[in-house]
Amino acid sequence: MLNGLERLVGVWEGTGRGVYPTIEPFTYGERVEFSHHGKPFLLYRQTTWTDGADRQPLHTETGYFRPGPDDGVEAVIAQPTGISEILTGSWDGTTVRLSTRSVGLTPSAKEVRTVERILEVGDEELTYQLWMEAVGQPHQIHLAAHLQRLPS
């Protein structure tokens, strides 16, 4: 039903690092949950926080991942910053490679033109990179994170 994407199911926590030419580099904590409720898609929820003792909320997003045609993957992701992503790509059993077919922006959202997400899924580890073309800058890395599977 999920063409092996069930490997993603679980709760993952860890830390990441963010960079972009227009901002100061930062580190963050992150929790990701992929869950399956019987239909042929996964529910995706993510929250992040500042990487210090005060643990302030940072970015959060939610969406759906599902198998696409020809061993592909499709995803829909929404962000409270007024950005939505429609992504398609490939899944080889360990790596999800997604890039945007379209990005939707509310009037006050930052200008994001393309997003690329690469997730590598091990039994106990989930690592990802997020690349983007945004705010007049060429396509380049914004995030890299390393998460561990939490015991269920």
Ligand code: HEM
């Ligand atoms: C782990 C998730 C993420 C974290 C922790 C994170 C964190 C940050 C931080 C701290 C900033 C600088 C302060 C700010 O402008 O608010 C920033 C800027 C930005 N982020 Fe992210 N971000 C995340 C995901 C994303 C995603 C998924 C996108 C778009 C697809 C995105 C797009 C941007 C843009 C466009 C900026 C503004 C750059 C500028 O104005 O110069 N971020 N992010």
